[in-house]
Amino acid sequence: MVFSQKMIERFRGVSRLVVITGAGISAESGVPTFRGSDGLWRRYRAEDLATPQAFQGNPRLVWEWYDWRRRLISGKKPNAGHMAIAAMEHLFEEFLLITQNVDGLHRRAGSTKLVEIHGNLWRVRCMGEGKVFPNNEVPLKEIPPRCECEALLRPDVVWFGESLSEKDLADSHMALRECECLMVVGTSAVVQPVASFPTIARNGGAFIVEINVEPTPISGWVDQSILGKSGEILPQLLESMK
Ligand code: OAD
Numbered sequence: 001m002v003f004s005q006k007m008i009e010r011f012r013g014v015s016r017l018v019v020i021t022g023a024g025i026s027a028e029s030g031v032p033t034f035r036g037s038d039g040l041w042r043r044y045r046a047e048d049l050a051t052p053q054a055f056q057g058n059p060r061l062v063w064e065w066y067d068w069r070r071r072l073i074s075g076k077k078p079n080a081g082h083m084a085i086a087a088m089e090h091l092f093e094e095f096l097l098i099t100q101n102v103d104g105l106h107r108r109a110g111s112t113k114l115v116e117i118h119g120n121l122w123r124v125r126c127m128g129e130g131k132v133f134p135n136n137e138v139p140l141k142e143i144p145p146r147c148e149c150e151a152l153l154r155p156d157v158v159w160f161g162e163s164l165s166e167k168d169l170a171d172s173h174m175a176l177r178e179c180e181c182l183m184v185v186g187t188s189a190v191v192q193p194v195a196s197f198p199t200i201a202r203n204g205g206a207f208i209v210e211i212n213v214e215p216t217p218i219s220g221w222v223d224q225s226i227l228g229k230s231g232e233i234l235p236q237l238l239e240s241m242k
Contacts (some may be wrong), residue, residue, distance in 0.1 A: 001242035002242055007224050010207045011241050016094040017096060018179040019085055020197055021230075024186020024212060026105050028079040028231035031072065035188050050159045059144040059152055066155050067140045070121055073103045074138045081185070084234035089113045091241055096175040099186060100194055101151050102157045115168045117194060119157035127152045164193065176200040181207045183237075189216045198222065213238075 007221055023033035034041050044065065049055050054063045078086075078096070086109040089095040097114040098104050102121045105233055124135040128151025135153070137140070145153045158164055183203040189195050198208055198218050208222040211233050219225040 003226075003237070004224065007207075007209065008240050010223075011237075012205075015092055016175075016179045017088065017092040017181050017183070018095075018175050018201065018206075019097045019183045021097065021099045021101060021102060021106070021185045021186060021195060022187025022189075022194075023087075023228050025099075026076075026079075026080050026101055027101055027186065028081065028229060029076040030107060031103055031105070033186075035190075051159075051161055052159055053161075055154055055159070059154075063140065063144040063155075066121055067138075067143060069103075070140075071138055071209045073105070073121075076103075078105045078109035079231045081230035081234040082106055082111070084238040085185075086110035087224055087238055088241070089126070091238075094175070094178070096179075097172070098172050098175075098194070098197065100191070102155075107198070115172055117158070117164055117168050117172065121155050121156070121157055123156035123234060124153040124201065125156045127154055127204055132156050169193070172197065173200060176206075177204045177207050179204070181209070184208065184210045184212075184218065185234070186212060186221070187216070189218045 003030045023200050027033055033039050039108060049062055049065045061236040082105050085097060089111060095113050097106060097111050099114060099116055100118050104120055122134060122136055123132055125132045125146065126149065128149050147153050177200060178198055179201055182198060184198055202208060209224045209226065210222045211220060211226045211230050213227065213229060
């Protein structure tokens with residue numbers, strides 16, 4: 001892959017980089033995406049599985065779905081795209097990874113400067129006390145799982161209709177406003193509020209690069225749209241940044 005000279009020059013002078021990722025970054029690890037022909041939302045209805053109402057109505061069904069996803073993800077490894085992003089955090093003075101993914105693969109690849117804006121399915125939250133703690137049990141011994149205090153546990157993820165953490169949003173907004181370059185990787189760029197993040201960076205004057213296997217709603221206006229697999233493009237991009 002040959003990158004444009006303009007893009008390589010932009011990266012060379014940059015000290016503040018933000019990366020946004022979506023389910024596409026984990027596709028090459030074998031984790032299904034949400035939209036598209038093989039997407040999870042083709043087989044399942046988000047309303048039945050990823051809303052507070054669904055959990056209230058049928059916690060067992062919701063947990064069976066999360067247990068299935070946890071079992072699937074536990075057998076997968078971070079791919080070259082995750083690894084390249086983890087390496088990038090050492091190359092820039094200011095760096096933030098904003099991921100919509102709850103699979104934990106960025107952490108497993110070594111990323112530390114990250115905001116998991118939709119939560120993480122390897123954490124659970126007590127419905128009684130609100131306490132959040134890690135849970136790596138695969139498969140779960142009890143469905144739905146319960147806290148020591150007997151209250152139900154829920155996955156510590158953001159469901160449709162729920163608010164995102166104010167701190168995560170504030171950290172993301174600040175990094176987006178201040179970054180000189182933004183990379184948008186493997187997201188259909190349709191779910192708010194992340195769908196509007198590239199506009200925040202653009203309004204702050206950032207150079208925006210998108211990496212996706214197909215065009216998205218932002219492809220028409222970003223500075224550089226690279227069509228291809230993130231696991232192949234990102235390692236090459238990393239080399240060109242060094
Ligand atoms: P989507 O499934 O909507 O989009 C995945 C994107 O990845 C698509 O644009 C694909 O073209 C692209 N893609 C697939 N394979 C790729 C590869 N190897 N390299 C690069 N790109 C690839 O997933 P998200 O945009 O992450 O939210 O979805 C956003 C949110 O919607 C998710 O966090 C989830 C979902 O409903 C909640 O559950 C709250």
